[in-house]
Amino acid sequence: MTAAPRTATRVVLVLCWLALLALAGLWLGRSLHMEEDLRRFLPTPRTPAQVLLVDELGEGPGSRLLLLAISGATPQALAARSQALRAALAEQPAIAVVANGDDGGLDAVPAHLRPYRYLLSATLDTQPLDAAYLHAELQQRLQDLGSPAADLVEPLLPSDPTLETLRLAEAWQPADAPQQRHGVWFDRAGERALLMVQTHAAGFDGAAQGGAISTIEAAFAAGAQPADTARLEISGPGAFAVAIRARTEAEMRWIGTADTIGLLLLLALAYRRWSTPLLGALPLASGGLAGLGAVALLFDGVHGITVAFGFTLIGVAQDYPIHFFSHLRPGMAPRASVRALWPTLATGVAATCIAYATFLLSGVEGLQQLAVLTMVGLAVAAGSTRWLLPSLVTPARHDPAHSPRLARLWRMAERLPRPRAALAVVALLAAGVAAFSPGPFWENDLSRLTPVPTADLERDARLRAELGAPDVRYLVTVAGADADAALQASERLLPVLQRLRRDGVLDGFDLAARYLPAAATQRARQARLPDDVSLRHALQAALADTPFRDDVFAPFLDDVAAARALPPLGPDDLAGTPLELAVGGLLLRAPDQATALVSLSGLHDPQALEAALAPHGAQLLDLKQASESLVAQWRSRLLGALALAALLLAGVVWLALRARQRVLRVLVPMALATVLIVAVLRACGVELNLFHLVSLILAAGLGLDYALFFEHAGDDRDAQLRTLHAVIVCSLTTLLVFSLLALSSIPVLRAIGSTVAMGVAFNFVLALLVARAPAVERAA
Structure with a gap:
């Protein structure tokens, strides 16, 4: 009842x-707010290169860049698909900038920046806005109006007879743009139409990057015609992040399913x-x-x-x-x-x-x-x-203690030797293997941890080369007290960089001053603008033998008059324009300092570049070296934490057991298992990374539990059998989980799985050999 x-x-x-x-x-x-910013798992950067690396990983323009290639059709068809895709993506809120070489016309320069065209363009640096120049430009416009370009030129003519807007748009093209065919970018072989897309979302935002890629794929599919054979390829950090995320989720699903089924079967078999x-x-x-x-x-x-x-x-x-x-x-x-x-x-x-x-x-x-x-x-x-x-x-x-199978297994364990000197020999051999195995001990290259297939990485490198995308390893920096000072300093590098490009040291470069000149440069150009009376006289003289009426160009006179009174354009004035991202990615501002970046493409001689820039206060940064130093910095902190953890852990075990022999029986299996794991990894040619270190802690925690419970059982036979049952079930369930992780194709999961799986096996065997009560104690 x-x-x-x-x-x-x-x-x-x-x-x-x-x-x-x-x-x-x-x-x-x-x-709960989930985030994917990898910078959360990086230590605080100390050097300028490390600071830039962390910024680039998170929100730099390189992390937002997607590279697109359309292939599988005739060049004319590919160009049409490229133009249609660009037009579709230009309306999407997830897309900040899309470029395919077809960027001329009024859309290239935001309307409210057009009065600044003579301040932003380099024309007035070498050419005064006088009658001779205006006459030559108007004669050229007559020819343009009789050409296929008439539809582009005619709307601009009343306000911009010199087509400074188009010159500015051309100057803002990528510094090392690919060839153009049928009005859009193509690769050198002429087989793929190329586009560059920059997303609003930061590179670490996998969900937003996935949404942007879905938007691109949907826009491309919407433009398909019957019997269309064109194919779209997408590459870049965001595409890799989305692919890695999908791959990880897929693997974790099957691993999780297998784990769940296996654990249920094990527990059902163990406890019925x-x-x-x-x-x-x-x-x-x-x-x-x-x-x-x-x-x-x-x-x-x-x-x-x-x-x-x-x-x-x-x-x-x-x-x-x-x-x-x-x-x-x-x-x-x-x-x-x-x-x-x-x-x-x-x-x-x-x-x-x-x-x-x-x-x-x-x-x-x-x-x-x-x-x-x-x-x-x-x-x-x-x-x-x-x-x-x-x-x-x-x-x-x-009662598990009454299991004949467990009893037979325990009797077999009792016949095993209780090694002492042998353990010391094994420890010394393992330490020797770990220390003297060929190859680097530590893995410092973060790129080696990526699960992106080599073929995809090589394709990305080829697309970057075709598009003239900046090198992801090297950057030039020059600092200033504020943004304008940094822009001025970077402008002084232009002649040096141009010379180095002519000499073949590098293929191309890009810097913020190409889009936004320093205030002093803008004022100098502003001072070269003629006053209203002079400009009217120059325009009338230029119109003397042309069919144009002088009243047509009133908007041009108004724009120049406005330009003479404009304050210099600054970074904050670019908000909401495509230039905001272009300049913001190359001009880093802090409360007490600003840094102008120069992105590089095709750098062939870093030493020559570094030597040429040194007298100008500029610095060449190697972001690969910075990433390796950041990893080393993280590892040093982690190793320090591990050393402290080992001392504290030993102290806790001592407080609990308060006997030297008992403490050693608990700690020795865990310590030796750790050395054996490292030795096996090094013997297999594995370079240890940060995830191996964190996994070693997990394996040590498991080993500590096994040894503690074997020690707890003492010399009571029933307690020993129950402990054996528990530790077998624990080790099998854990071994199942981490062995499946070790089969993963993702390097991080594989490192975790293989390390902990070995730890489970080593800790179980060593705890059984060392931590169980000695025979003399049982006889007592």
Whole structure:
């Protein structure tokens, strides 16, 4: 009669727990802000090159650039598709700039900037606006009006008889633009029409980049005609980010599905209760949601890497209910069972949390988020296992200690040697392999971690070369007290850069002063504009032998009069125009300083460029070197955190066990497993990266738990068998998860999976060899 109410009570408690989890999930869904800015996982930049690298990774023009190629049809058809695509994309809010070489005409220069044309163009630097110049230009306009260009020229003629607007538009073309055929850009072979698209969204915003790419693909598809064979290729950082995201999500789906099925089968086989997987998932889900909630409360947003890797780390928490289930036995209440386990469980939780707490000192926000999520998640999962889960579990019907298979396995383990000197030899050999294996020890090249296929990277490099897109490795910088001073300094580099281009040191360059001259330059050109009376006389003289009426050019006189009174154009005046992005990407402004950038294409001799620029106060920055130094800086901080974590972890274990032999039996397997993992990776030619290091911490945390529970079992045979059952189930479930990750084609996931999978195997074997109670203690 009493079983039914207890069963009903348990059902109500489970439903209440699930309801709380659902409410927490709803709250997180509304309040959690997900972000994808990789800069969250980079340390604070210290050098100018590192600062620029971080800016470029996040919001630089290079990260917003998409390269498009249309192929598979005749050149005329490709040109038509290019023009149609450009026209369609120009109306899309996600697209900031689209260029295909067909950028002439009134649309090239925003209407409110046209009065500035003589201040922005270099014409007046060498040519006065006098009667002779105006006469020659008007004669040329007569020829233009009789040519196919008449439709373009005629609207401009009354306000701009010298076509300065078109000259300005031509000057604003990419510095090393590809060839034109049928009015648009083509590659050298004439087989692909080329376009460049710059998105409003930052390069790190994968969702927005995906939306922009979908917009481009939809616009291209909408322009297709029956029997159209044209194909569209899209490349660039945004396209790579979207492809990586889709690939990662696809792999995580099949890995997650396989993990779920495998875990359910393992738990069902281990415990033969349908309720065990459900009840075991409750602490894990509670820990995950609690960890996410803590990050949401303490930080502005939660990075996607934090969520993905954090839940992998919280996977350690799945061991807590497994240990509890394996130690249940008939005749002992679940609460009593978990109470006996709690000191060992709490020691493992405290040690692991302390290890991750050191990330709070790393100075890297992404690692700090990871620390908070993991610490809170593990603590809540352990607390749920200790105080909530026992109320939901019925007393055990079977005792793992009575399993004949486990007994035979334990007797086999007892016959294994208890190595001491052998462990020292293995440790020395492993350390030697790790230290002296050929090849670099550390991986500093971030590009090696990308899952983008080599063929796609090579195609991107070819498209960049065809389009004259800037080099993503080198940048020239010149600083000034403010934006105008930086523009002036960069203008002084123009003769040097032009000479170097003629000498073949580089193929092309681009700088903000090409679009926006310094204020002094604009004022000098403004001073060369003739006054109203002089200009009228010059215009009348120029019109003397032409069919044009003098009253037609009143808008031209008004524009020049307006230009004489205009204040110099500054960066803030470009807001809302395509020039805002072009100038903003090449002119970095801070409260106390501004830096003008010079992007380069086809740099063949960095040393010659650096030597030529040095006398002018300019600096050549190698962003590849900057990225490697940033990685080294991050690694140094992480290694420091790991060293501190090791000391704290040893201190926690000492406080819990308070006996030298017991402490060594717990710590030695974990330490030796770490050395063995590194040795195997280095013997296989793997260069260690940051994800290997973080994975080593996770593997160490797992090993610590295995050793603690084997040590906890002491010399009691039944306790040893229950611990063996628990550790086998824990290690198999963890090995399943991370072995599947090790099969991933994505380098980061593969690094995590292979490192932790090896750690599970090494830690299980070494804990069984070292941490189990010695035979003499059992005999006692």
